[in-house]
Amino acid sequence: xxxxxxxxxxxxxxxxxxxxxxxxxxxxxxxxxxxxxxxxxxxxxxxxxxxxxxxxxxxxxxxxxxxxxxxxxxxxxxxxxxxxxxxxxxxxxxxxxxxxxxxxxxxxxxxxxxxxxxxxxxxxxxxxxxxxxxxxxxxxxxxxxxxxxxxxxxxxxxxxxxxxxxxxxxxxxxxxxxxxxxxxxxxxxxxxxxxxxxxxxxxxxxxxxxxxxxxxxxxxxxxxxxxxxxxxxxxxxxxxxxxxxxxxxxxxxxxxxxxxxxxxxxxxxxxxxxxxxxxxxxxxxxxxxxxxxxxxxxxxxxxx
Amino acid sequence: xxxxxxxxxxxxxxxxxxxxxxxxxxxxxxxxxxxxxxxxxxxxxxxxxxxxxxxxxxxxxxxxxxxxxxxxxxxxxxxxxxxxxxxxxxxxxxxxxxxxxxxxxxxxxxxxxxxxxxxxxxxxxxxxxxxxxxxxxxxxxxxxxxxxxxxxxxxxxxxxxxxxxxxxxxxxxxxxxxxxxxxxxxxxxxxxxxxxxxxxxxxxxxxxxxxxxxxxxxxxxxxxxxxxxxxxxxxxxxxxxxxxxxxxxxxxxxxxxxxxxxxxxxxxxxxxxxxxxxxxxxxxxxxxxxxxxxxxxxxxxxxxxxxxxxxxxxxxxxxxxxxxxxxxxxxxxxxxxxxxxxxxxxxxxxxxxxxxxxxxxxxxxxxxxxxxxxxxxxxxxxxxxxxxxxxxxxxxxxxxxxxxxxxxxxxxxxxxxxxxxxxxxxxxxxxxxxxxxxxxxxxxxxxxxxxxxxxxxxxxxxxxxxxxxxxxxxxxxxxxxxxxxxxxxxxxxxxxxxxxxxxxxxxxxxxxxxxxxxxxxxxxx
Numbered sequence: 001x002x003x004x005x006x007x008x009x010x011x012x013x014x015x016x017x018x019x020x021x022x023x024x025x026x027x028x029x030x031x032x033x034x035x036x037x038x039x040x041x042x043x044x045x046x047x048x049x050x051x052x053x054x055x056x057x058x059x060x061x062x063x064x065x066x067x068x069x070x071x072x073x074x075x076x077x078x079x080x081x082x083x084x085x086x087x088x089x090x091x092x093x094x095x096x097x098x099x100x101x102x103x104x105x106x107x108x109x110x111x112x113x114x115x116x117x118x119x120x121x122x123x124x125x126x127x128x129x130x131x132x133x134x135x136x137x138x139x140x141x142x143x144x145x146x147x148x149x150x151x152x153x154x155x156x157x158x159x160x161x162x163x164x165x166x167x168x169x170x171x172x173x174x175x176x177x178x179x180x181x182x183x184x185x186x187x188x189x190x191x192x193x194x195x196x197x198x199x200x201x202x203x204x205x206x207x208x209x210x211x212x213x214x215x216x217x218x219x220x221x222x223x224x225x226x227x228x229x230x231x232x233x234x235x236x237x238x239x240x241x242x243x244x245x246x247x248x249x250x251x252x253x254x255x256x257x258x259x260x261x262x263x264x265x266x267x268x269x270x271x272x273x274x275x276x277x278x279x280x281x282x283x284x285x286x287x288x289x290x291x292x293x294x295x296x297x298x299x300x301x302x303x304x
Numbered sequence: 305x306x307x308x309x310x311x312x313x314x315x316x317x318x319x320x321x322x323x324x325x326x327x328x329x330x331x332x333x334x335x336x337x338x339x340x341x342x343x344x345x346x347x348x349x350x351x352x353x354x355x356x357x358x359x360x361x362x363x364x365x366x367x368x369x370x371x372x373x374x375x376x377x378x379x380x381x382x383x384x385x386x387x388x389x390x391x392x393x394x395x396x397x398x399x400x401x402x403x404x405x406x407x408x409x410x411x412x413x414x415x416x417x418x419x420x421x422x423x424x425x426x427x428x429x430x431x432x433x434x435x436x437x438x439x440x441x442x443x444x445x446x447x448x449x450x451x452x453x454x455x456x457x458x459x460x461x462x463x464x465x466x467x468x469x470x471x472x473x474x475x476x477x478x479x480x481x482x483x484x485x486x487x488x489x490x491x492x493x494x495x496x497x498x499x500x501x502x503x504x505x506x507x508x509x510x511x512x513x514x515x516x517x518x519x520x521x522x523x524x525x526x527x528x529x530x531x532x533x534x535x536x537x538x539x540x541x542x543x544x545x546x547x548x549x550x551x552x553x554x555x556x557x558x559x560x561x562x563x564x565x566x567x568x569x570x571x572x573x574x575x576x577x578x579x580x581x582x583x584x585x586x587x588x589x590x591x592x593x594x595x596x597x598x599x600x601x602x603x604x605x606x607x608x609x610x611x612x613x614x615x616x617x618x619x620x621x622x623x624x625x626x627x628x629x630x631x632x633x634x635x636x637x638x639x640x641x642x643x644x645x646x647x648x649x650x651x652x653x654x655x656x657x658x659x660x661x662x663x664x665x666x667x668x669x670x671x672x673x674x675x676x677x678x679x680x681x682x683x684x685x686x687x688x689x690x691x692x693x694x695x696x697x698x699x700x701x702x703x704x705x706x707x708x709x710x711x712x713x714x715x716x717x718x719x720x721x722x723x724x725x726x727x728x729x730x731x732x733x734x735x736x737x738x739x740x741x742x743x744x745x746x747x748x749x750x751x752x753x754x755x756x757x758x759x760x761x762x763x764x765x766x767x768x769x770x771x772x773x774x775x776x777x778x779x780x781x782x783x784x785x786x787x788x789x790x791x792x793x794x795x796x797x798x799x800x801x802x803x804x805x806x807x808x809x810x811x812x813x814x815x816x817x818x819x820x821x822x823x824x825x826x827x828x829x
Contacts, residue, residue, distance in 0.1 A: 088606035114525030
């Protein structure tokens with residue numbers, strides 16, 4: 001039976017809850033009234049363009065930033081007031097792992113291990129062998145990909161209840177990205193463990209996430225199970241008999257783009273009856289399919 | 305912008321407008337006041353601020369501009385020379401320069417500006433220690449300025465102002481070219497040929513015995529981390545000064561008893577003095593980084609802010625212990641080896657005679673002095689933790705600048721006369737005692753406030769250390785007033801009170817307690 005910690009497991013509360021969180025940097029709103037919840041055992045993808053507020057949100061979850069307005073709870077606790085308890089159950093890997101260059105690989109793992117009573121040495125050794133890291137190598141001599149892998153071992157080897165990956169695959173080659181995705185899959189195969197995964201590589205998020213939140217300029221545009229989001233959004237290609245200079249006015253459309261006779265519409269499929277809509281516009285339907293996460297993201301980002 | 309040169313000048317100006325305004329204001333005030341110690345201090349501060357303007361490294365961002373390396377170097381160097389010459393002219397006539405010609409001073413100042421900027425660029429990777437090198441360099445330039453004034457007068461041609469100025473100007477031109485070549489090499493990815501102290505310390509640390517055993521606790525792991533980051537800096541610097549400065553001098557002066565006593569004092573003062581600049585870097589969350597924010601690598605570890613501060617305090621203590629062990633080892637070898645003990649022996653006999661011809665008193669005082677010195681060294685390492693760990697650049701700069709300004713004021717106003725001035729008048733002694741009493745009261749209120757949230761185990765540990773060290777300083781104070789009253793006619797009771805209050809003020813209590821709260825602001829921004 002898994003060890004039990006804190007108040008969160010005794011209740012049905014979400015593992016992470018963020019309520020009306022706002023943060024400003026000078027005149028810029030980095031987060032604006034963000035509310036979301038992450039339930040236990042899910043892979044929560046956090047997507048958004050650069051500067052959308054993903055890292056800011058993650059830093060609030062880690063307690064590195066204090067909520068200016070609103071509330072953050074992780075395992076039912078405030079990460080600012082209870083950093084030891086909260087951080088002891090989190091594994092964290094950022095885009096730039098920020099590992100001290102003077103440390104050797106074994107020193108880094110020994111240092112990290114001291115903070116986590118649940119450190120799994122056999123698992124760490126297995127990952128080390130899998131990634132081909134030399135225990136005596138200094139961190140500063142490792143390539144970017146090797147550093148990411150080392151950071152991943154340090155974040156994962158204590159089998160955290162919550163694994164937070166902040167754009168971990170940014171700038172990395174496909175092989176390292178594959179390792180990171182496998183780590184996510186490994187983590188969720190351990191019953192009850194949760195992953196929060198931020199990225200702007202939407203194909204990755206689409207592959208592993210089962211819940212997606214989309215941030216745009218600090219505002220939460222979408223937060224729902226991935227399947228619901230994909231089922232909700234349709235990509236429809238319309239062909240008109242006469243060319244249009246301006247985008248046609250499609251009721252319920254989130255984004256319309258194209259030129260001349262052929263226009264592509266991203267819309268909320270649950271609210272639109274597509275054949276009726278096409279008929280009312282005097283257009284024929286060339287294609288009607290589920291929109292990809294990439295198209296959904298671009299459509300919502302373009303609304304503003 | 306009309307040209308790249310204009311753009312580079314504009315950047316220097318934009319970055320330093322407020323400092324420039326302060327320099328102009330100080331200069332105007334200095335010109336309005338009658339010549340005095342205050343004017344000298346304003347002069348020194350205005351020149352220091354000017355050097356501060358040219359402290360910035362050449363940003364790698366500039367390397368991508370379509371500008372030659374020569375121009376990248378020439379713009380800040382020539383701007384620096386022009387600025388310092390203008391400032392020199394603005395202060396012209398306000399200070400007594402003795403027989404030294406004005407043009408000779410101008411040449412030296414221009415050269416110093418070139419040496420200063422070049423040294424900072426080339427020693428960029430040495431972190432805050434580059435300022436130690438720069439300080440040594442400034443002293444050398446100052447010494448060169450004195451060469452023509454050495455007797456006999458007039459000096460021989462090769463020591464004349466013209467000859468020395470020509471030599472300095474030639475050296476400056478060479479340094480100018482070296483700076484250009486260095487920037488050119490860095491720009492092409494050739495790296496720096498400058499000594500890099502961080503790898504040196506890392507190399508020294510890596511040679512120490514390694515263990516692959518697991519750490520006993522998170523606190524032990526973080527102590528090791530802090531130790532590897534910064535613990536060896538003070539011992540290595542102390543060893544360097546002992547071997548490179550004190551040891552050669554002790555050998556050269558092995559027949560001079562008086563010099564031996566001065567060197568003994570110098571060796572004892574070495575860790576204390578070095579702890580001041582090292583403490584400025586030690587106070588920062590990451591010793592070798594200019595960034596004051598707590599590194600994410602540390603911030604996400606499941607440990608409290610008090611644990612992080614405690615590790616730093618313990619590393620400081622270990623660093624001090626090793627530094628003093630080095631000093632004592634050196635003294636043992638030197639005093640038992642080649643030292644002329646006449647001067648030291650005379651002092652020991654005086655102390656012996658003073659304290660009822662007791663040899664135990666002599667050894668006891670020696671031990672107290674060493675222990676007191678250790679405490680002071682530790683104090684200078686940890687007393688700025690509050691400002692550094694807060695992550696506030698303003699607070700940290702104020703904390704550092706207060707030391708610099710106090711040192712300048714001490715030199716300008718001749719701080720050694722301060723004690724005599726106070727002791728001469730009982731009213732001044734009374735005022736000082738009251739000021740110190742208020743300071744002690746404020747200190748203990750602050751300590752009680754700042755330690756209220758710190759876990760009891762840390763409070764107990766610190767109280768134990770603080771109590772022992774304060775008792776030691778009180779004992780030193782008691783011995784000191786026992787000696788002083790023999791020589792100086794003064795109000796003994798007031799003097800006792802002053803000494804006791806100063807001993808109570810010597811070790812930081814409130815600031816150390818506040819360090820965890822300051823770190824909390826930094827860690828949870």
